[in-house]
Amino acid sequence: MTQSVPMAEIWRGPFLESVHSGHAVVCDEAGQITHAWGDPEAVVLPRSSSKMIQALPLIQSGAADAYNLTSEQLALACASHQGAAIHTDRVGKWLDALGLVDDAFRCGPQIPADVPARDDLIKTDQSPCRIHNNCSGKHAGFLTLTQHLKAGPDYVDPDHPVQKACLDIYETLTQVTSPGYGIDGCSAPNYATTLHGMARAMAHFAAAPTGSPEERLRSAMMAHPELVAGEGRACTNLMRAMQGKVAIKTGAEAFFIAIIPEKKLGVALKIIDGATRASECAIAAILVKLGVLDPEHPETMKYLNAPITNFAGLKTGTLRAAPKLL
Template sequence: MSDVEVVRGGVVESRHSVHVAVVNADGALVAALGDPSALTYYRSAAKPMQALPLVEEGIADRFGLTSEEVALCCASHEGEARHVEGALAILAKAGVDADLLRCGPHPPYSRQAAIELIRAGREPARVHNNCSGKHAGMIALAVGMGWDPLDYHLADHPVQRRMIEEVVRWSGLPEDRLPTGVDGCGVVCFAAPLRDMARSFATFTSDADEGGEAAKIVAAMTSHPFMVGGTGRTCTDVMDVAGDAVFVKLGAEGVYGGGLRGRGVG
């Protein structure tokens, strides 16, 4: 097992176990640290795949979503003004309001945005939730497909069924090998062995490189990295520096996924 050590004054204060899998689109393991077959949840790292149906079904175009707004559908954001405005814009274009969001309210992760909210005498709302962009995108998908958007977050809703179909598609795993749970924001989340999770990023990246629909998601994320995270966020900073050479997405509990453009690895 590989560890990252935190050292203070010459003393190892803590150790964090690290598992890494680098996989190509065929599922071959290119490199690894720790246990590349460790089972864990994608959490928010699945968001690029979860946003794809909006593009594939033509709903993003039909509702006039901008590239920035598509990027926001992939976000774990800081709750800064552009993030909040973007989520509200997606909902408005879908013809619904923010009351339909099923992610709970919490203060913006951005300290400055949280301070500004307090100074304005306003309470945190659902739209400040770091997953509000994903939820707005899911609602737009439901509306665009003609599904009742009210319970879009429940496991048996067509939206959530479509989400797991995307993870099956990109990871290559059958559904019965993808354990599910409830994410922190209230929708379904998926678990997979790390190497299969990495494969999903490799196949997604390869599709983007070949001009498939995934290219629109990757282009949105790499063209508007601020919308994917925000000020001081690693996802944003990496894509700011790397441009379109790499796309990355974090998930809770230390998960980090990404794809290298032109190399077909995740």
């Protein structure tokens, strides 16, 4: 097995204080590796970076069209959102249209990451609901597919038709037989694959023709970056910086993917210590290297060569991409 390589560094003055290592792969439309760092065959759990794959059966089954889902709803099906009103209002209307209530979700209640939404709950002495869960959009998609298939309510069970459909398309696009799964933070199974397999799947999304299920999902993400994550989040900030030309998606424990239609490339990366700051820096560096992200854009500089400040506002260090990544 090839060892992981340094991907992000923390410098404090002239001292290299910390290093985050990882693996990354870039694939073309044929699934061939064009760039690789570390071990392309490392087995990984893509976590929420796989949401667009999990959303594919929603369209392929005919459920999305049968329920007249909008591009906003498709973006939410791929989202790890902040729990802001812009997210929960839309997911709530979607749930109402299905004739369901909050308890239909199998994801757990979660305090919103969005500060105004969180503060509003505190001020009104309310508890968070399942709709506030960052994965509630994905679960609304699961519920839509469940109704379309006339399947039982426990849609996160690995033996449920929804999850079987997700696994089938996952293995088809990655071209890897999954060695198993872990249970994600939202209670759904998250299937393992290789980093190469995940990059291959993202390249498939990038090369998919107009009108295909894959193109509909990537276009929804690029059209609605604020729904995919939220204000202040790297996914939203960097997609805006690339002016709707690239779809990117983070996953827990420092995973990241990118879908680059104009170059028909797919990217997958994993920071092995699970540090989100490192995965955000690394994906920005790779997008700059591939020529789709302006290194001087203000949003880029929040993640690449980003200043680290202390509570007094003094610059005390820098987060930068490791030389091998560049």
